[in-house]
Amino acid sequence: MTLNALLFQALNGLSSASSLFLVAAGLSLIFGVTRIVNIAHGSLYMLGTYIAYSLAMHIGGALGFWGGIVATAVVVGILGALIEIVLLRRIYRAPELFQLLATFALVLIINDAALWIWGPEDLLGPRAPGLRDAIEILGRHLPTYDLFLIFVGPVVLIAMHLALARTRLGRLVRAATQDREMVGALGVNQAILFTVVFALGSALAGLGGALQVAREPANLSTDLTAISDAFVVVVVGGMGSIGGAYLAAVIIAEVKALCIGIGVLHIAGMALNFSKLTLVAEFLVMAIVLIVRPYGLLGRVQAAVRSIAEPEEPIRAATPTFKLFATAVLVILIFMPLLARNSPYTLVLGIDVLIAVLFATSLHFIMGPGGMHSFGHAAYFGLGAYGAALLVKWLGAPMSVALIAAPAVALAGGLLFGWFAVRLEGVYLAMITLAFAQIVWALVFQWEELTGGSNGVIGVWPPPPFDKSGFYFLLTLALTALGVFLLRRFLFAPFGYAMRAGRDSPLRAEAIGIHVKRVHWLGFAIAGCVCGIAGGLFAFAKGSISPETIHVQRSIDGLVMVLLGGIQTLTGPIVGASLFATLQDTVMRQTEYWRALLGGIILVLVLAFPGGIVGAFTRLFTKRAAVT
Amino acid sequence: MTTDPMLKLESLSAWYGAARILYDLDLEVGRGEVVALMGRNGAGKSTTMKAIMGLIAHRTGGVHFNGRDISRLKPFEIARLGLGFTPEDRRIFVDLTVIENLDIGRQPTRQFADGHPAPAWTPEKLFALFPNLAEMPNRPGGRMSGGEQQMLTVARTLMGNPLLVLLDEPSEGVAPVIVEQMANTIVGLKKEGLSILLSEQNVHFARLVSDRVYVLEKGQIRWHGTISDLAANAEIQRAYLAV
Numbered sequence: 001m002t003l004n005a006l007l008f009q010a011l012n013g014l015s016s017a018s019s020l021f022l023v024a025a026g027l028s029l030i031f032g033v034t035r036i037v038n039i040a041h042g043s044l045y046m047l048g049t050y051i052a053y054s055l056a057m058h059i060g061g062a063l064g065f066w067g068g069i070v071a072t073a074v075v076v077g078i079l080g081a082l083i084e085i086v087l088l089r090r091i092y093r094a095p096e097l098f099q100l101l102a103t104f105a106l107v108l109i110i111n112d113a114a115l116w117i118w119g120p121e122d123l124l125g126p127r128a129p130g131l132r133d134a135i136e137i138l139g140r141h142l143p144t145y146d147l148f149l150i151f152v153g154p155v156v157l158i159a160m161h162l163a164l165a166r167t168r169l170g171r172l173v174r175a176a177t178q179d180r181e182m183v184g185a186l187g188v189n190q191a192i193l194f195t196v197v198f199a200l201g202s203a204l205a206g207l208g209g210a211l212q213v214a215r216e217p218a219n220l221s222t223d224l225t226a227i228s229d230a231f232v233v234v235v236v237g238g239m240g241s242i243g244g245a246y247l248a249a250v251i252i253a254e255v256k257a258l259c260i261g262i263g264v265l266h267i268a269g270m271a272l273n274f275s276k277l278t279l280v281a282e283f284l285v286m287a288i289v290l291i292v293r294p295y296g297l298l299g300r301v302q303a304a305v306r307s308i309a310e311p312e313e314p315i316r317a318a319t320p321t322f323k324l325f326a327t328a329v330l331v332i333l334i335f336m337p338l339l340a341r342n343s344p345y346t347l348v349l350g351i352d353v354l355i356a357v358l359f360a361t362s363l364h365f366i367m368g369p370g371g372m373h374s375f376g377h378a379a380y381f382g383l384g385a386y387g388a389a390l391l392v393k394w395l396g397a398p399m400s401v402a403l404i405a406a407p408a409v410a411l412a413g414g415l416l417f418g419w420f421a422v423r424l425e426g427v428y429l430a431m432i433t434l435a436f437a438q439i440v441w442a443l444v445f446q447w448e449e450l451t452g453g454s455n456g457v458i459g460v461w462p463p464p465p466f467d468k469s470g471f472y473f474l475l476t477l478a479l480t481a482l483g484v485f486l487l488r489r490f491l492f493a494p495f496g497y498a499m500r501a502g503r504d505s506p507l508r509a510e511a512i513g514i515h516v517k518r519v520h521w522l523g524f525a526i527a528g529c530v531c532g533i534a535g536g537l538f539a540f541a542k543g544s545i546s547p548e549t550i551h552v553q554r555s556i557d558g559l560v561m562v563l564l565g566g567i568q569t570l571t572g573p574i575v576g577a578s579l580f581a582t583l584q585d586t587v588m589r590q591t592e593y594w595r596a597l598l599g600g601i602i603l604v605l606v607l608a609f610p611g612g613i614v615g616a617f618t619r620l621f622t623k624r625a626a627v628t
Numbered sequence: 629m630t631t632d633p634m635l636k637l638e639s640l641s642a643w644y645g646a647a648r649i650l651y652d653l654d655l656e657v658g659r660g661e662v663v664a665l666m667g668r669n670g671a672g673k674s675t676t677m678k679a680i681m682g683l684i685a686h687r688t689g690g691v692h693f694n695g696r697d698i699s700r701l702k703p704f705e706i707a708r709l710g711l712g713f714t715p716e717d718r719r720i721f722v723d724l725t726v727i728e729n730l731d732i733g734r735q736p737t738r739q740f741a742d743g744h745p746a747p748a749w750t751p752e753k754l755f756a757l758f759p760n761l762a763e764m765p766n767r768p769g770g771r772m773s774g775g776e777q778q779m780l781t782v783a784r785t786l787m788g789n790p791l792l793v794l795l796d797e798p799s800e801g802v803a804p805v806i807v808e809q810m811a812n813t814i815v816g817l818k819k820e821g822l823s824i825l826l827s828e829q830n831v832h833f834a835r836l837v838s839d840r841v842y843v844l845e846k847g848q849i850r851w852h853g854t855i856s857d858l859a860a861n862a863e864i865q866r867a868y869l870a871v
Contacts, residue, residue, distance in 0.1 A: 093685075168731065171724060171728050171731055171732060172732065174721070174723055174724055174728075175721040175723075175724055175728075175729075175732045177723075178721050178722060178723060179719050179721065181683065181703070182715070182719040182721075183732060184702070184703040184704045184707075185681055185683065185703045185704070185707055185713050185715075186704075186707055186713075186732055186733045186735075186784065186785070186788060187704050187707035187708045187733075187735050187788050188704055188732070189704050190704060
């Protein structure tokens, strides 16, 4: 390809960078001050496109378009303020992950609200009045609107920079980003500051979405794409750094544009399609940046959030009553195939639930006791599932071999990714785990020759007698019980103590001779390994798997399961997974608006039981015990 | 000591998680008085200050300030009543310059309950009080020495025109020359009519500045009296303060 073509692609990249930057800057601003990672930020962006579309269509003309864009930013800003006041204000003291869960519930609700208001079709807005033409640059036609977008990013960047440096609000934002508790102790009303910041950040997302109206159709899937792009940008640029966000937006947009520009390249007889690499490219950039600069390009080491939430209670070994109860549950489950003879669906549901339990328990292992919030646990599930399925497909391996290979493959993945992940902390760790999961997903999706691409792998059926759901249920039960028991055993072994010590005070743990990173690395790998069993079981339970198995949605489902049950208890993930999988298989299949329903349930749970279901029960019982 | 104290703690207790840190503290600071809260590391001095400021979630007991019950208020509401707090670890905003740090602390001027105006501070007045800061108004907080940061913390709190200041270990970890300067500052602030509750481990420093002393050990007040009584009481010093 010619140099001109490359330069032209670079211009294209710059115009994409602008809206990427707007979304990311808002996210970064909100995170900096409130320390809330607002997953619903992408939804606000999506709403921006829809609202701008409606305004442009209904009012029409230049006023409808340009006025509509400004009005959209205002409307979305107000919506953001409402979200902050009605929802988030109640959960600032809740654990970080609970806040994530609440904002994720908003994603679901907003998505269904948009579906209800605007319908499932893509909606392409009008072209921008006054900027309908294209100009010739480098021998190609560049739409003037794209040219306009190229300038929007830097203009907003400069405006934000000046506002942060020169205004009192800006100074408060910078101070609160560093130490919001101290800002409060100096007499600043945090509640108002948080609302204002949330409104501003949301308005930026709305503006970013609105500006897209003339470029891309409004689409119900842009919420998750926008948020994952924005996360990558914010993390690469450095959380809380607005300049870093612009730099990162440009780098990522350019890398993507160049991948498209290069297209298919023939190297040593091999055709390498770069345009397919766009999916992987941004996550590769992020992984590299995080490894070289763990706090992003222009980020700084984050001061620990001075939380006034109560510290976590130590986990306790099971009481005899509880052991009895667990045994009783297990015995009932063993008799399930007999009890549910006449309802095969119950057994299928039971298998789903058990697999979910194993998946969630392994995630909880690193999230709770390990303190490592993985946003990409689907990777290990997928590695297990594909590891098993591909062995069957290509080598005709028997199920026993495939089910042993599943955890082995996942373990390898866990060892590899974990080595990088444990070098980071907090949100950065969450993001790199997400990045690895996305890379695995993209590899599976695009390596069609091996994995079947989007068609997946079919015909992965268990041999007799496990082709009967009763027997497969028992197999799943045995492996799940084994996995859960092993993970629990680890936690009450010196290894588990070391892992928790490393979570609670890494410095002191190091000082008494614990190699914290190594312990956490092993913990990460163990969790991945056990999760691989769940993936293998899943492949044989469904008979076919697709890249959906590794989709980010699965990672998020896992988080929801763990948090539903309560992260501070060991039974939490089991209860949470059971409830979630059951709800997913029953209630949610019944309605078109299952997302909103799920979101509503999550919000009620978050507001009513900030310690998860099991946490709430425990508290109820301990209170009773204290009274009597 | 005036009959109506500026700050009065009634049976204040505080917890971190399940661990109880403070046990039923009773303490008073009169108007214009400098009171030292003394004790070894871990005795509960900083926790007392944070509990007064509303920065500890789990606490019981009464906190009265300037005639008002503040035990249920949020930190920013407490600060807005004229209670200033300078934390032991200073907590300077490292990204902000000296002048910007001062701006964050800015609050309207206020009066005592009797209508008497409280000392009002401006950056100029504070630069006169802390000449070191005057030399570096545009330096980021992160590029200052420990002593300079200590001065900035105090100055930042004074920007809120407080009636009473909680000074947590002003002499800790700074050079002797700064310690001396800090002592002079405290005496100067007292002259302006401010009340001060300071936490301190060093008897010599406390002697330079304070009127009365409460001695804390394991979260309980073991002794209180005037500073001269403490200075004369070697037994109390040995039991609760000697390292």
